[in-house]
Amino acid sequence: MPPEPTGSAGSGQPQGNSGTQQSSQVVSDSSWLSGLQDEGNRSLAKAKGWDKSNTPDVVITGYRELENRLGKSIVLPEASSPKEDWDKLHTALGKPKTPGDYKFKLPQGVKDNFPYDDAFATEYKNWSHEAGLSPSQAQTLHDKFVLRSQAQMDAANEGMARRVGSAHQEIVAKWGPTDSAGYKDNLGHAKAGLKGLGLNDVFKAAGLIAQDGSIADAKLAFALAKVGEGLYREDGLGGAPGHLTESNPWKDGQENLSEQGRIQRENPELARSLIISAGKDPDKAIWKSPYEKRK
Secondary structure, rough: OOOOOOOOHHOOOOOOHHHHHHHHHHHHHHOHHHHOOOHHHHHHHHHHHHHOOOOOHHHHHHHHHHHHHHHHOOOOOOOOHHHHHHHHHHOOOOOOOHHHHOOOOOOOOOOOOOOOOHHHHHHHHHHHHOOOOOOOHHHHHHHHHHHHHHHHHHHHHHHHHHHHHHHHHHHHHOOOOOOOHHHHHHHHHHHHHHHHHHHHHHHHHOOEEEOOOOOOHHHHHHHHHHHHEEEHOOOOOOOOEEEEOOOOOOOOOOHHHHHHHHHHHOHHHHHHHHHHHHHOOOOOOOOOOOHHHHO
16 A cells, blocks of 8 residues: 555645745745735835735845934934034034135135135134034035125125216216316315315215215215315315414415415315415416525
8 A cells, every 4th residue: 555645634734844845835925925914014015016025035125224224324413402412413414623624715706806805704614613514505605695795796886886977967067077177176175175074984984975086976076165165265164184274375465385385295185275265276376486486
C-alpha cells in the first residue's frame, strides 16, 4: 500500500511543511493588505499604491525614510520660547554669525547721487542680524528699501524742478529777462536779503529753496528782494550780519572806501544791494583809491 499523506485529510492542510508553504503564499500574494482591519488604513494603502506590492517592505521602507526626515527637520519654537531657541532656528535657516558677515551690493537702477554710505550699510546689517535674516533675505529687503528710497528721491527732485521752473516764470514776468538790469538788481537784493536773514537752511528744509540755491517759490523771491533792498537803506535796520552799519558807504556824501571794500569782500550780494539803494549801477560803481580818483 502507498504511504499515507502527511496530515489529516479533514484538516485541509497541504502535504509537506505546512508552515513554510503558508508563509510563502502570504508574501507572494498581492492581496497581503486584506488582513488590515481598519478601513482608513486600507484606503491609505490604496492611495499610496501599496496594494500593488507583493510585500510589506514598501511600507517599512517608507516609515524608515519618514523617521530619517523627521530627525533632520527644524522645530519651530513656541512664542514664549527663550531667545536662545529662536537664535538656533535662525542659525539653522542661514543667519550668519555676525552682522559683518552680510555682504550687500547695490541693485540695478540706483543712481550715482543716491545717498548710500558705509554708515547706512552697517546700520542695515545690524538690523538684519537682529531680525535673524539669512544673507539672501537681507539682500532682498535691502534692495527693496534702496530702490523705494531712490524712487522717492526721484519724485522729490522732479517735484522741486517743477516748482523751480514755475517760480522762474513768475519771477521773469515781474523782474524782466534774466539778462536785464531789473532782473539782476532784484536778484542781488534777494541774495542780500537771504543772507541777511540767515534763513537759507530753514527755507531749504521747507522746500522753498532747492539744494542748488534755486528759488522754488516766487513769493519768497519777491519778499527777499524787498528785504534786501530795504534792510540796508540809510534808515534801515543795519548792515551785514555781525557788523551793523548805520549808513550806506556808497551813497553820495557818505562814501567810505574802507567800508565798501570790507562789504565787497565779505558779502558781494550785500554790496550790490547797497549800491542799488544808493541809486548807482552796481556793475559800474567800483570803489577807487584816492590816488586813482585824482588821476
